[in-house]
Amino acid sequence: MKKILSIITIELTMLFMIMVSTAFAPKSSDEGYKVGDTATSFKLKNVDGKFVSPADYKSAKGFIVVFTCNTCPYSKLYESRIDALNLKYADKGYPVLAINSNDPVVQPGDSYDEMVKLAKSSKYSFPYLQDTSQEIAKSYGATKTPHVYVLEKQGADLKVAYIGAIDNNPREAKSADVFYVEDAVNSLLEGKPVKTTTTKAIGCTIKWKQA
Amino acid sequence: MKVSSLNYQKTLALTLFLILGAKLSTVSAQKVEVIQFDQLNTIITEKDAPIRVINFWATWCAPCIKELPQFEALYEKYKSQNMEVILVSMDFVENLDDKVKKFALKKSLKSKLYLLNETDYNSFIDKIDPTWSGAIPATLIVDSRKNKRIFFEKEFKEGELENSYLNFIK
Numbered sequence: 001m002k003k004i005l006s007i008i009t010i011e012l013t014m015l016f017m018i019m020v021s022t023a024f025a026p027k028s029s030d031e032g033y034k035v036g037d038t039a040t041s042f043k044l045k046n047v048d049g050k051f052v053s054p055a056d057y058k059s060a061k062g063f064i065v066v067f068t069c070n071t072c073p074y075s076k077l078y079e080s081r082i083d084a085l086n087l088k089y090a091d092k093g094y095p096v097l098a099i100n101s102n103d104p105v106v107q108p109g110d111s112y113d114e115m116v117k118l119a120k121s122s123k124y125s126f127p128y129l130q131d132t133s134q135e136i137a138k139s140y141g142a143t144k145t146p147h148v149y150v151l152e153k154q155g156a157d158l159k160v161a162y163i164g165a166i167d168n169n170p171r172e173a174k175s176a177d178v179f180y181v182e183d184a185v186n187s188l189l190e191g192k193p194v195k196t197t198t199t200k201a202i203g204c205t206i207k208w209k210q211a
Numbered sequence: 212m213k214v215s216s217l218n219y220q221k222t223l224a225l226t227l228f229l230i231l232g233a234k235l236s237t238v239s240a241q242k243v244e245v246i247q248f249d250q251l252n253t254i255i256t257e258k259d260a261p262i263r264v265i266n267f268w269a270t271w272c273a274p275c276i277k278e279l280p281q282f283e284a285l286y287e288k289y290k291s292q293n294m295e296v297i298l299v300s301m302d303f304v305e306n307l308d309d310k311v312k313k314f315a316l317k318k319s320l321k322s323k324l325y326l327l328n329e330t331d332y333n334s335f336i337d338k339i340d341p342t343w344s345g346a347i348p349a350t351l352i353v354d355s356r357k358n359k360r361i362f363f364e365k366e367f368k369e370g371e372l373e374n375s376y377l378n379f380i381k
Contacts, residue, residue, distance in 0.1 A: 073271050143344055169330040171303050178331075200345040202332040204272070 032141010035197040039065075039151050039158040042136045044099065044129035045112070047119040052127045054097065054151075054158060061093030062152040062161070062188060064181060067142040069102045070118050071109040072204035074170050075145045079122055081166055081173055082146065085181060086126040094150070094185045096126040101137035102145070106207040137206055147201040150184045150194075161188055164199030241315040243324040245304055248335040251327060254297065255339070260355045262294040262380060267327075267349045269301040270310045274366040275348040279318065281372040286322045289376070296322040301347055304328045340364075352379050 033039055043053040054063055066082055068075045086096035102110035112130050119128045131137055140149055141163075150162035162184035169176035184194045255265065266282050268275035279298070286296035298320065300311050307326055315324055329335060336343050340362035343349055350367070352375070353360045361379055 144346060165333065168333060170332075171330045175330065199333045200336050200343075202336075202345045205274075205346045 032139065032143075033149070033160045033163065035160050035163060035194075037160045039149065039160050040136070040139050041158060042099075042129075042131075044131055044136065046127045046129050047112075047116045047124070052097065052129055057095060059093065060095060060153060062150065062185075063158070064089060064094055064096045064185065065140070065149040065151060066096055066098045066166075067101055067137055067140070067145055067147040067149075067206065068098050069100045069107070069110050069145045069204070069206075070114050071102070071107055072145045074203035077170050077173075078146050078166055083122070083125055085166070088182075089185055090126070092185075092189060094188070098124070098126055098128045099131050099136060099142075100128065100145075101131035101134050101142065102207040103134065103209040106210060110207070134206075134209060142206060144201045144203040144205055146203055147206075148181055150181060150188070152188050161194050162197055163201075165201045170202055241312070241320055241324065243300065243307060243311050243315060243326050245307065245326045245328050248327065248329050248338070251299065251325070252335075252338065255351065255353055255360075256355065258355050260353075262352070262354045263297055264294065264376060265297045265299060265351045265353065267299050267301055267347045267351075269347060270306070270314045271302070272347050278348055278367050278372070279320070281367055281369070283321055285372055285376060288373075298322045298324050300324065300326045302326060352376065354380070 041054050043051050043055075046052045054060070057063070064085055066085075068078070068082065082096060082098060089095065100110055100115055104111040104114075108114075115128055115130060118124075136142075142149070146166060148162070148164060148166055149160055151158040152161045153159075162181065164180055166179075166181050167173075167176035168178040168180070178196075180196055180199050183196065187194045254260075254263070264282065264285065266275075266279075268279065270276070282296050282298065286294075290296075302311050304326060311324075311326055314320075332345055336345055339351060340349075340360075342362060343364055346364055348364075348366050350363045350372075351360060352362075359379070361375075363375065367375070
């Protein structure tokens with residue numbers, strides 16, 4: 001009897017472990033949004049301590065949502081280009097909202113305090129938000145930093161218009177000659193269809209919480 | 212006195228020679244060739260080549276570095292069986308000397324080393340494998356004689372690489 005009980009206990013434990021591991025498994029890149037999907041809104045803590053949501057931007061036509069972080073070499077290479085995007089497009093209706101979804105336990109350089117420091121020292125002109133639960137990265141299907149989602153407001157909905165890289169040369173801004181995000185936003189501003197709607201975002205994998 | 216000093220000098224010279232020699236041979240064993248995608252593609256598609264295990268890594272990628280010893284061990288174990296391991300660094304070319312070569316020397320890497328000097332990833336990534344999202348570590352195993360290839364975008368946990376390799380060559 002004791003034996004049977006212990007077997008049942010083991011089986012139950014295993015079942016529980018399977019459930020837990022499934023529940024916490026990061027979504028694969030096949031999941032998340034595709035172009036044309038309606039993206040979820042969010043409300044995340046900015047480096048100034050206030051919470052920011054796309055809903056706060058009443059006059060925006062859409063958003064350039066950039067999943068990025070402090071620590072990835074690719075994010076560092078794109079830092080000033082992300083800022084330039086915001087300076088160029090915020091007034092035209094497409095502000096940048098940057099989101100850091102890295103788990104600071106796995107990557108201590110991405111703690112909230114470090115985010116505050118970086119945003120200050122680099123004089124970010126855009127909100128730099130912490131996705132503490134990683135739920136936003138998961139629902140968007142973001143896997144890397146930097147990973148961009150251009151969203152267009154259609155009524156109350158945020159429609160995904162572009163997913164991928166910022167341009168075609170991470171290493172050297174001045175050698176880039178295809179500007180995926182700019183091309184997408186320009187098309188949206190002109191009311192034209194976006195030509196290249198999906199590219200592969202190159203960078204570091206988002207550091208997920210360890211289950 | 213004179214004799215012993217001469218002997219001492221001889222020994223010193225010989226020691227220096229040996230140290231230098233050893234250093235030179237490790238350096239040459241760990242040279243890193245800078246290539247572009249076309250050259251890499253030639254390596255991938257070359258006919259009647261050994262079975263090739265091609266790992267994409269970078270010095271800044273922690274999980275890549277963690278799994279590198281598995282690639283080195285695989286190479287040591289199977290290199291006599293018509294296979295080779297090729298480590299393709301995705302580091303930027305300006306970090307060739309200060310990062311990649313230094314790292315290769317420190318870890319005494321024995322596998323073949325390349326640095327892929329490409330910046331427009333979207334122009335070649337699908338040609339390596341359409342399912343590759345662009346994240347590293349990533350590994351391609353190619354058997355050109357059997358026209359077979361398999362791609363992994365993941366970090367191999369301990370023992371997983373050898374199992375995957377053995378499954379592939381079955």
